Amino acid sequence: xxxxxxxxxxxxxxxxxxxxxxxxxxxxxxxxxxxxxxxxxxxxxxxxxxxxxxxxxxxxxxxxxxxxxxxxxxxxxxxxxxxxxxxxxxxxxxxxxxxxxxxxxxxxxxxxxxxxxxxxxxxxxxxxxxxxxxxxxxxxxxxxxxxxxxxxxxxxxxxxxxxxxxxxxxxxxxxxxxxxxxxxxxxxxxxxxxxxxxxxxxxxxxxxxxxxxxxxxxxxxxxxxxxxxxxxxxxxxxxxxxxxxxxxxxxxxxxxxxxxxxxxxxxxxxxxxxxxxxxxxxxxxxxxxxxxxxxxxxxxxxxxxxxxxxxxxxxxxxxxx
Ligand SMILES: Cc1cc2nc3c(=O)[nH]c(=O)nc-3n(C[C@H](O)[C@H](O)[C@H](O)COP(=O)(O)OP(=O)(O)OC[C@H]3O[C@@H](n4cnc5c(N)ncnc54)[C@H](O)[C@@H]3O)c2cc1C
Numbered sequence: 343x344x345x346x347x348x349x350x351x352x353x354x355x356x357x358x359x360x361x362x363x364x365x366x367x368x369x370x371x372x373x374x375x376x377x378x379x380x381x382x383x384x385x386x387x388x389x390x391x392x393x394x395x396x397x398x399x400x401x402x403x404x405x406x407x408x409x410x411x412x413x414x415x416x417x418x419x420x421x422x423x424x425x426x427x428x429x430x431x432x433x434x435x436x437x438x439x440x441x442x443x444x445x446x447x448x449x450x451x452x453x454x455x456x457x458x459x460x461x462x463x464x465x466x467x468x469x470x471x472x473x474x475x476x477x478x479x480x481x482x483x484x485x486x487x488x489x490x491x492x493x494x495x496x497x498x499x500x501x502x503x504x505x506x507x508x509x510x511x512x513x514x515x516x517x518x519x520x521x522x523x524x525x526x527x528x529x530x531x532x533x534x535x536x537x538x539x540x541x542x543x544x545x546x547x548x549x550x551x552x553x554x555x556x557x558x559x560x561x562x563x564x565x566x567x568x569x570x571x572x573x574x575x576x577x578x579x580x581x582x583x584x585x586x587x588x589x590x591x592x593x594x595x596x597x598x599x600x601x602x603x604x605x606x607x608x609x610x611x612x613x614x615x616x617x618x619x620x621x622x623x624x625x626x627x628x629x630x631x632x633x634x635x636x637x638x639x640x641x642x643x644x645x646x647x648x649x650x651x652x653x654x655x656x657x658x659x660x661x662x663x
Contacts, residue, residue: 355548357580358521358535362554362568365517365532372493376415376512379422388511392430395508396450400442411508412450415498417490418514419456420464421604424473426513427454428607431480436608452482453507455500457489457514462604464567469604476606490514516568518555525549530557531565539594541580547590552576560597571600 343351364378377387392414399411416427434450441447454461454477461477461484462470474484485500492499497506522529527543530536534557536544541558543549552558553573558566566572575597583592605611 353548355550355584357584358525358543358549358551358555359553359573359577360519360521360555362516362518362532362534364512365515366512367515369493372512375493375495376417376510378512379426388426388509391509392433396434396438396442396445396447399445399508401444406506408445409451410496410506412445412447413453413505413507414450415453415455415505415507415510417455417493417498417510417512419454419458419461419484419486420513421462421602423454423456423513424461424477425605426511427452427477427482427484428480428605428610430511431477431482432607435481448481450481453505454482454484455488455490455498456484456486459487461486465602465604473604473606476610480607516554521551521555532568534565538591540583540590540592541576541595542591550580552580558595558597561594566597569602572597 343353343356345351363380364373366372366376377384377391379385379388395411395414399408402408402411414430416423416430431450431452434447434452436448438447460467460470461474477484488500490498490500493510496508497504498510499505516532518529518533518535520533522533522535525535525543525546527535527546535551535555536557537551538544539559541550541552541556543551553576554568556576558572558576560566576595579595580592603611
């Protein structure tokens with residue numbers, strides 16, 4: 343292995359865990375106009391862009407320019423886009439509402455643009471519909487079936503429509519770091535490295551790949567999602583196997599989903615617990631309000647997990663893994 347400094351690092355076994363980054367598909371030039379969120383530095387950049395727009399809107403005397411600066415577009419209706427649109431709408435509606443004299447930040451136009459027919463395609467439809475409704479109630483305009491055709495620093499073209507926007511945030515695509523290319527294997531979906539059940543790279547038993555850069559399959563042949571809990575379990579599994587010098591091939595990784603959350607706004611999220619119970623029990627909103635938290639919880643996990651989540655909602659104390 344050769345580092346950027348030129349240093350050569352010999353290895354017996356190599357573990358690749360170089361993660362993923364944003365993908366602008368065939369439009370890398372859109373990256374400058376629409377930052378994505380991956381790192382703390384990205385988050386700071388996005389926050390300063392949104393604040394800059396409001397500050398310029400405060401001083402401009404051109405009504406059309408003011409409207410543009412008070413429009414924020416979020417591209418991509420997955421979990422990141424939903425969370426981002428909700429957070430910006432709440433920032434405008436609550437946090438900044440008293441900070442300006444000439445503009446009403448609560449009237450900011452947050453537009454969430456999704457190419458597909460619904461939000462949150464990786465999650466059950468009723469939870470996606472709930473998120474959609476709550477975003478709408480927060481004042482977010484959700485555009486479905488609306489692939490972005492063109493994007494520049496001050497506008498987007500979506501279908502036949504042009505949207506003038508002060509800030510555009512990219513949450514529409516993720517691609518693995520180019521590790522497949524480094525080691526000369528054919529990449530799978532989203533550029534990920536196909537791995538065997540023991541996380542070794544297929545055809546390269548001395549190299550392992552874990553986390554977002556790896557394309558590992560569960561016992562039903564379904565790709566494991568690009569989630570922290572997958573990366574963490576893979577890291578622990580491989581660390582144990584390597585530390586114990588277990589005979590090869592290692593017994594296959596068994597991934598256990600601990601559930602998923604989508605945060606829509608303040609005190610507003612849904613939690614889909616893990617587990618293999620075939621039917622889902624959904625709390626009604628009234629039941630949730632009884633728990634004194636504005637959340638929508640779909641419980642399809644083990645009873646113990648259900649009880650822990652109910653306790654969390656009651657006490658407001660976070661769950662410990
Ligand atoms: C906005 C957002 C929200 C998310 N929310 C959730 C969530 O709620 N729940 C959840 O489970 N997951 C969530 N995820 C996904 C989660 O962050 C990833 O699945 C997880 O970080 C993957 O871990 P990893 O170690 O594979 O990669 P990363 O955490 O990306 O780490 C890879 C590391 O490798 C380094 N690296 C890259 N290239 C090189 C190189 N050439 N040489 C050396 N180092 C290199 C990078 O700098 C980075 O530090 C979210 C991701 C994003 C972006």
